[in-house]
Amino acid sequence: MSTTTGISRERLEQALEHSTFAQLLGAELLDFEPGKVRLQVHSRPDLCQHHGYMHGAVVGFMVDSGCAWAAASLVGDVVTSEYKLNLLAPALGERLVCRSEVLKAGQRQAVCRADVFAIKDGQEKLVATGLATIARV
Amino acid sequence: MSTTTGISRERLEQALEHSTFAQLLGAELLDFEPGKVRLQVHSRPDLCQHHGYMHGAVVGFMVDSGCAWAAASLVGDVVTSEYKLNLLAPALGERLVCRSEVLKAGQRQAVCRADVFAIKDGQEKLVATGLATIARV
Amino acid sequence: MSTTTGISRERLEQALEHSTFAQLLGAELLDFEPGKVRLQVHSRPDLCQHHGYMHGAVVGFMVDSGCAWAAASLVGDVVTSEYKLNLLAPALGERLVCRSEVLKAGQRQAVCRADVFAIKDGQEKLVATGLATIARV
Amino acid sequence: MSTTTGISRERLEQALEHSTFAQLLGAELLDFEPGKVRLQVHSRPDLCQHHGYMHGAVVGFMVDSGCAWAAASLVGDVVTSEYKLNLLAPALGERLVCRSEVLKAGQRQAVCRADVFAIKDGQEKLVATGLATIARV
Numbered sequence: 273m274s275t276t277t278g279i280s281r282e283r284l285e286q287a288l289e290h291s292t293f294a295q296l297l298g299a300e301l302l303d304f305e306p307g308k309v310r311l312q313v314h315s316r317p318d319l320c321q322h323h324g325y326m327h328g329a330v331v332g333f334m335v336d337s338g339c340a341w342a343a344a345s346l347v348g349d350v351v352t353s354e355y356k357l358n359l360l361a362p363a364l365g366e367r368l369v370c371r372s373e374v375l376k377a378g379q380r381q382a383v384c385r386a387d388v389f390a391i392k393d394g395q396e397k398l399v400a401t402g403l404a405t406i407a408r409v
Numbered sequence: 410m411s412t413t414t415g416i417s418r419e420r421l422e423q424a425l426e427h428s429t430f431a432q433l434l435g436a437e438l439l440d441f442e443p444g445k446v447r448l449q450v451h452s453r454p455d456l457c458q459h460h461g462y463m464h465g466a467v468v469g470f471m472v473d474s475g476c477a478w479a480a481a482s483l484v485g486d487v488v489t490s491e492y493k494l495n496l497l498a499p500a501l502g503e504r505l506v507c508r509s510e511v512l513k514a515g516q517r518q519a520v521c522r523a524d525v526f527a528i529k530d531g532q533e534k535l536v537a538t539g540l541a542t543i544a545r546v
Numbered sequence: 547m548s549t550t551t552g553i554s555r556e557r558l559e560q561a562l563e564h565s566t567f568a569q570l571l572g573a574e575l576l577d578f579e580p581g582k583v584r585l586q587v588h589s590r591p592d593l594c595q596h597h598g599y600m601h602g603a604v605v606g607f608m609v610d611s612g613c614a615w616a617a618a619s620l621v622g623d624v625v626t627s628e629y630k631l632n633l634l635a636p637a638l639g640e641r642l643v644c645r646s647e648v649l650k651a652g653q654r655q656a657v658c659r660a661d662v663f664a665i666k667d668g669q670e671k672l673v674a675t676g677l678a679t680i681a682r683v
Numbered sequence: 684m685s686t687t688t689g690i691s692r693e694r695l696e697q698a699l700e701h702s703t704f705a706q707l708l709g710a711e712l713l714d715f716e717p718g719k720v721r722l723q724v725h726s727r728p729d730l731c732q733h734h735g736y737m738h739g740a741v742v743g744f745m746v747d748s749g750c751a752w753a754a755a756s757l758v759g760d761v762v763t764s765e766y767k768l769n770l771l772a773p774a775l776g777e778r779l780v781c782r783s784e785v786l787k788a789g790q791r792q793a794v795c796r797a798d799v800f801a802i803k804d805g806q807e808k809l810v811a812t813g814l815a816t817i818a819r820v
Contacts, residue, residue, distance in 0.1 A: 287459045291457075293455065293457060293458060296455050297466075318430065318433050319430050319433070320428075320430060321428050322428045323488070327470070328473050328489050329434075329466055329469055330466075332466055332469040332470070333469070336466055353496060353655075354493070354628065355469075355493070355494055356492070356630055356814060357491060358490070358491040359488070359490060359491060360787040360794055375769075375809065376771040376772065380654055383771055385812065398786065401786060403628075403812065405627065405628060407654075490792075491765065491816060493677060495649075497650040512634060512672065512675060517818075518764075520632045520634055538649060538659065538677065540630060540632055540677055540765075542632065542764065542765055544791075564733045565731075566728055567731060567732060567741065592704065592706070592707050593703070593704050593707070594704060595702050595705075596698045596701045596702045597762070601704035602744075602747050602763050603704060603708075603747055603748070606743040606744070606766075607738070607739075607740030607743070610739050611740070625734070626739050627769070628767070628770065629743075629767070629768055630768070631766055631767070633763055633764060633765065
């Protein structure tokens with residue numbers, strides 16, 4: 273009966289399939305545990321900006337979604353209230369991986385952190401970091 | 410010879426045509442003047458999240474790009490350093506419009522503000538607001 | 547009986563008198579109306595940083611408190627959840643004035659914006675801008 | 684000859700002594716290594732807000748200064764461009780400790796992360812986290 277039950281990996285993957293924007297970007301859930309999520313987007317020419325690396329909005333999507341999914345794993349259905357993102361280096365590589373985790377889950381919201389890495393020739397490079405507040409619905 | 414010359418509307422529209430991600434979202438430049446830009450994205454089912462309204466990452470794209478374009482209008486080629494976004498209401502409507510402006514343009518960067526409105530049945534509603542730091546390349 | 551009743555100017559001034567940190571900085575409430583507040587801090591040598599202008603933490607205090615007070619004027623007792631601040635210019639002048647307003651007041655929180663101006667020889671200059679999420683207690 | 688030389692612990696402590704605001708709050712440098720800093724502020728009644736715990740602006744000062752000092756340790760004289768802060772729990776305890784580190788140091792700026800802990804009866808509790816952009820002067 274508790275309202276604090278997080279969603280399961282299966283339900284998150286179903287939600288992902290119904291999130292047409294996540295589908296458009298080809299977002300994949302790599303790892304899932306309570307309070308921690310790893311998600312991935314493969315590089316594609318149509319996800320780039322005019323300098324030729326992955327668009328900041330794709331990175332923003334990963335921070336936003338990674339934090340929301342990590343929160344959902346603990347507290348159930350959520351929406352993003354706010355996030356802040358620092359872009360540290362060009363997002364160049366075969367794929368981007370976002371590691372997100374819940375720092376504090378409260379009654380009404382969770383505060384989460386996310387780091388985004390570009391993977392190129394097997395090397396990981398930190399390209400962005402963010403903080404988000406995710407509200408329970 | 411000044412390095413502070415902003416780009417013209419024509420060059421911004423060319424850059425937009427070469428930004429495949431902006432094309433993917435169907436982003437359009439509505440208004441352009443030095444330090445101020447208005448851009449638009451039409452609602453489409455594939456730009457939504459699982460609750461059925463426009464995905465926060467589309468709103469994030471608009472804040473990020475709107476601020477970058479407003480900065481570019483004053484200082485030329487730019488990249489986004491960081492941004493912060495508060496989502497205020499569900500992004501429901503036929504289209505989203507982002508109004509962005511430069512608050513301070515310095516030697517190395519510009520700080521910009523953006524508001525995103527959802528337009529539904531001719532009514533505008535503020536759905537998000539953000540602040541961004543845009544670096545000169 | 548409503549839980550959405552804001553506090554009065556009198557109660558805010560009483561809370562201010564009991565906020566020892568606000569007293570330490572000499573913060574004053576200049577204007578108060580529902581959803582909008584103007585507050586002031588006079589320059590003092592002990593509020594400066596090592597370059598000789600007002601410390602960013604004083605500016606941060608003004609954004610944080612100005613937003614919290616604007617929210618309190620609409621929704622009652624509050625605490626700050628998060629804020630983001632861009633420092634635009636050195637905070638030099640006889641005094642700093644912060645104008646804050648509520649952008650959206652919801653059931654559980656209010657999102658607010660604040661601009662901080664330095665006043666020098668009767669001239670106002672924008673030195674910082676911020677966004678904050680203020681939670682109802 | 685490099686312009687990227689960080690300041691020494693001695694110079695940082697001298698700067699601290701000349702930062703009257705840091706003196707007013709009683710800020711102390713606990714640890715210092717290139718790219719990482721730990722700083723402390725002891726609880727005092729006059730640093731509290733009206734609910735009786737340490738004022739958010741003190742926490743904000745610690746995030747701002749901790750990030751600036753960590754950046755200074757790598758790149759020399761700096762000013763804070765922007766920061767964002769999530770307050771996670773009431774700042775209750777005998778003292779607050781901020782751990783800050785540089786995530787990325789570039790030519791013109793460093794991006795830093797900071798966590799603030801309240802220490803009470805020997806127990807550490809995370810009370811805030813932040814991200815900051817620090818510009819080289």
